[in-house]
Amino acid sequence: MTISKLAGHPAERDILTNIPVLISQYYLEHPNPIDPSQQIVFGTSGHRGSSTEASFNEDHILAVCQALSEYRKKEGLTGPLFIGKDTHALSEPAEATAIEVFAANGLDIYLSAGQSYTPTPVVSHAILEWNRDRKSGLADGVVITPSHNPPSDGGFKYNPPSGGPAGPEITNKIQARANEIMREGLKSVKRIPYKSALNSSTTHQFDFANPYVRDLKKVINIEKIAEADIRIGVDPLGGASVGYWDIIAELYHLNITVVNRVVDPTFSFMYVDYDGKIRMDCSSPYAMAGLIALKNDYDIAFGNDPDSDRHGIVTPSAGLMNPNHYLSVAIDYLFRNRSEWQKNAKIGKTLVSSSMIDRVAKSLPRDLAEVPVGFKWFVEGLLDGSFGFGGEESAGASFLRKDGTVWTTDKDGILLNLLAAEITAVTGNDPGVYYRSLENKFGSPVYKRIDATANSRQKDVLKNLSPEDVKAESLAGEKIISRLTRAPSNNAPIGGLKVVAENGWFAARPSGTEEIYKIYAESFIGESHLNKVIEEAQSIVNAAFKTAGA
Secondary structure, eight states: OOOOTTTTSBOOGGGSOOHHHHHHHHHHOOOOTTOGGGSOOOBTTBEEEEGGGTSSSHHHHHHHHHHHHHHHHHHTOOSOEEEEEOSSTTHHHHHHHHHHHHHHTTOOEEEEGGGOOOOHHHHHHHHHHHHTTOSSSOOEEEEEOOTTOOTTEEEEEEEOTTSSOOOHHHHHHHHHHHHHHHHTTTTTOOOOOHHHHHTSTTEEEEOOHHHHHHHGGGTSOHHHHHHHTOOEEEEOTTSGGGGHHHHHHHHHTOOEEESOOOOOTTOTTSBOOTTSSOOOOTTOTTTTHHHHTTGGGSSEEEEEOTTSOSEEEEETTTEEOOHHHHHHHHHHHHHHHOTTSOTTOEEEEETTSOTHHHHHHHHTTOOEEEEOSSGGGGHHHHHHTSEEEEEETTTEEEEOOTTSSOOOSSOOHHHHHHHHHHHHHHHSSOHHHHHHHHHHHHOOOEEEEEEEEOOHHHHHHHHTOOGGGOOOOEETTEEOOEEEEEOTTTOOEEEEEEEEOSSEEEEEEEOSSSSEEEEEEEESSOHHHHHHHHHHHHHHHHHHHHHTTO
C-alpha cells in the first residue's frame, strides 16, 4: 500500500471538495440508467456514489424512495419511517428529495426535530423502541450517509423493522425496482413540493437524541464513569454525533471535552488519510492524527465517523488502538462483567476479524459465531439475545443491554466509545493496557490488509471458489487446517476464500467497485511470517485464477 506524502497532515485547500459544484450536479446531472456504474447498487451499507460521477443524484433518490414506498406497501409496513442523515454535503439535498417522495406516497415519516443530524445507531434504537411489544404498525428507517467516505460522496441505506441493515433479500427487490423506475424515465415517481411535504399531516418532528441518551444507562455502567471522574476527550470528526456529547455529559455528569465542534461539508479540519484523500475514518491513524496528538491530555479519548456507527479509541498507553485489538478487549471485558446475559450468548465476529477473538472466546468459554462480512449477519442474534456481541474488524460493533435484551442491531460507535470509558473507570487501566494483558495470555498477532489487482473475470472466479479449488496443503510452513468459502456459523457464502493454519490465516475477497481483490491476513508468529502468509495467499489465489482460465 502506497502512503501519500500528505497522509497524517492537515488537509490543504487544493484537495477540498467544491461544495457548490457537488450540490448543483446533484440536480443537473442525470445518470444513464443502462450504465452499470450509474445505476443504483446496494452494497453491504446501502447505495453510495458521487453527484459529479452521476452515481448519486436526485434521479437515484427519487427512484429508490419510490421503490421503497412501493416495497413498504407490498409488505404491509404501516408504521413510521424514521429518517436520519449525517453531515456529508449530499445528505441535505437527498433528505429533501426523500421527504418529497415519501410524503407524496402518504408515508408517516419522522424527522429529527429541527432536521438536525442523526447517527445511524440512534435510528436503529428508535426503530426497536417503537416496535417493542408491537405486532403491527411496525417502524423502519433510512439513514442518508456514505459513512466515513470522502466529502464528495453520498449514501442511502435502509433499515427494516429489525432495526439493522437490510439484507440482500430486501435490497435486491428495492434496487431492481428503483433501476426499473429510472429506465422508465421516473414516470412512476410520486412527488409533492418540499414545503407541502414538510407541512403534511404525515410528516412529524421527532426527538431522536434524548430517548437514546436516557437509555444509555441501561447498556453502559455510566455511573462508574461518573464516579471515577475520568477525563474524556471526544472528536466527532464533524459528524452526526457532534450534538450528542454535550447531552450525555450533562445528563450523566461526565468529564467530557469535545475537542472539535466544527461541522463543515468540506471536512477541511480533517487530517489526510493514507491515500491522500480526506476520509473520516476514525480507525485510521492518519485521519485521527489530531486526536492522537492529544492522547496524553485525557484518560481516554475517542472519535466517530460522520454517521457514528464506527469507533476510534485513543489511549495514553497505545495511542489509536487497532480495531481488532479493541474488539478483543471489549469482548473479554463484557463477557466477564455482564452477569445477566444468557449463559449461552455467543460472540459474533466477521471472518476477517482477528483470531485473537477466537482465543478470547475459548478462554471465557463462549461459543464463537463466525459470519461473512456485513453487520446484517448479527441482527437476528442481537434481537433475540443469542448473540451478546457482534463486531467487525472495520471498527463497527454493538452489544446487548445489561439485562440481556437488544440495544441496537446496527453498529454503534457512541456505545463502543463509552464502553472504553467504562473499562478505564472500572479496571483502572485503559483498553491499551488491557490488550497487553491479553497478549501475555494468548500471543501477539500481527494483522494486515492489502489490495491486489484482479479483473472482472478473476473477481467472479474468486467470488465463486469452492474449497476443493485450493490445492495447497500448507500455509507459510504450517499445515492448512481449513479452507472456507462459506462461513462456519451459518454456512452463508463469504464471497471469497479463507485459508486457516494454526498460527496464521488469510482471507481474499473481491472488491465490488474496483478492479482489485482484498487480502486480509494475520500471524501469531511475527511480521516475517505474516509477509509469507500474504505472499502465499497471492500464489494460492493466482493458481485458482489460472485453473479457471481467468
